[in-house]
Amino acid sequence: MDLMRDLLDKGVTDCHGHPLGRIDDAVFRFEAKGPRLVGLEIGPVALARRLHPRLAHWARALELKADAATGRPIRLLTDDIAHVGRRIRLHLPHEETMAMVVETRMRAWLRREVPPVHGHARAASPLQSHERLASAVLGTRVFEGERQIGRIEEIRIRDIHADPHVTHYVVGSTGLLERLNLAALALIGLANRGLVAAVDRVTFTGDRAQLTGSADDLKRQP
């Protein structure tokens, strides 16, 4: 399963089919066995943070002022996910998250009702030192020695339920612009094919990633 292709920006629904939003980010925990996907984040703060930290600050302040949520992203655990298809369906009803607080309040206002109470259980806790956001990993420059060979364009996960460990990174020339680059080339029938690096060959240090061994050993995406 590929993070950007199969999960990021995909619509999420609760167990009853109510739309909760879209996957705005993901959280990886770096363990001894390698990085593992621990949660997917949705909500205005997660979205704003992905666009710009200043926007996240404003989104947080607005949520707290409106008493609309916790001012933190909503983190869905991998165990919460029932099915990944055209949309991502959860095991939970929306009332267990704050994802539809604004919607239900607006509905209650229109119906002249008391708005329901929502659970805070899925409010994301602050990132730990061994955790990274997908939005921070994607686009990271990858070096072979001192030579930059590209940027991380995609993150591959073995299985979101059974084993959500990262297996490979796809390294390409344009990083987050991968989608646009592929798009532009796809218009004329070509496709950019990045290099596939096994997870144990990539080490993250600060804002860059180091490839162990030679880039010549890496295979291109089919």
Added chain:
Amino acid sequence: MSVIVDLLLGIVTSIGGFVEAGSIATAAQGGARFRFELLWAIALAGGMIAVLIEMSGRLAAVSGHTVADAIRERFGIHFQIVPLCAELVLDTLLLAAELGGVATAIKLLIGGPFVAWIVPVALIVGLVFWSCGFAVIEDGVGVLGLVTLSFVVAAWKLQPAPHDLAKALIPSLPHRDLSDYSLIAISIVGATVSPYLLNFYSSGSVEEELEEKHLWVNRTTSFAGMGFGSVVSMTVLVTAAMTLAPAGIRAESYEEMAKMFPPVFGGWGVTLFALSLGVGCFGAAVEITLNAGYLFAQVFGWQWGANERRRDAARFAFIASALLIAGTLVALTGIDPLKLTTISMALTVLVMPLVILPFLVLMNDRRYVGDHTSGMAGNVFLAVLTIGGAVLALVVVPLQIFGG
């Protein structure tokens, strides 16, 4: 049988809903200033929108995604935020232009300053949005819009020479006023190929649960509906060419454009023009309002749907209402509706590449359209026209502004 009825209704509503402030204004100005010379621009724009509308219906039928939904998923929020903001600004201006068009139509019928009619019109648009489902909005707008067939009747009665019309379908350069000609040509394309139409049509297809097995209905509706709709637009140009141009009227206001009907319909002329303008603009105003809700709800993953009760899709309803209020406020500034229309049409052409180019990529992605991909020739054709139009707009619009 019901499929055939849906097909015929789809074609009828496409024809009736085709003509609005932008197409009337640009075609009338084109005819008044350059006679038949810009007929090719309407034909070209009609061809483009027919292809694009068919593609958006195909995307919806095969993937279950609307255009905005698919662009967010395929390209991510970093890309989507740019066309989203551009469409927000553009749709606000377009909505203001359409509200101004309806208000001007009422002014032609009843009198009074057009600004006085803006708020009542906006309230009725809001009422229709809040109380009607998709079919009522789409079909109602389309059927009422058949009053615009009065342009077809007018053009037929004026008996233009078929040879002159046929010659004008071939692109040509004018003998004078190149920048004015270019701006009107660009505006004709902008009036017809409005980005909001792509998402509106795909959203409607999802709402009406268009299936893959009915792609032939989508194809027929798109080409027949947009084709006949373009013909109506052409008859606006022809009528203006044969009534306004000989009188030296340059169609610099809707009041001047209304003079194209009395030579054909006598005392009923202005009334008929006002009804055509008013109904066409009203329908477009409702669609733009509805599409604002669609756009935001689909990009951010909220509940949406004209067939949902508004209290069950509250954010969708409130965002659409917010755009309606914004458009009303712009219209209330008193800016001439025709000027606003012309500016909006030119801006549309500038924004088009941001929506159409990613859309073309989607139409070649098998994850979305399966085996129903578009061919490379069609992609390149549309991409060249879209980019070419935007480049031309970048040159011509400043020329017009600074050249007065």
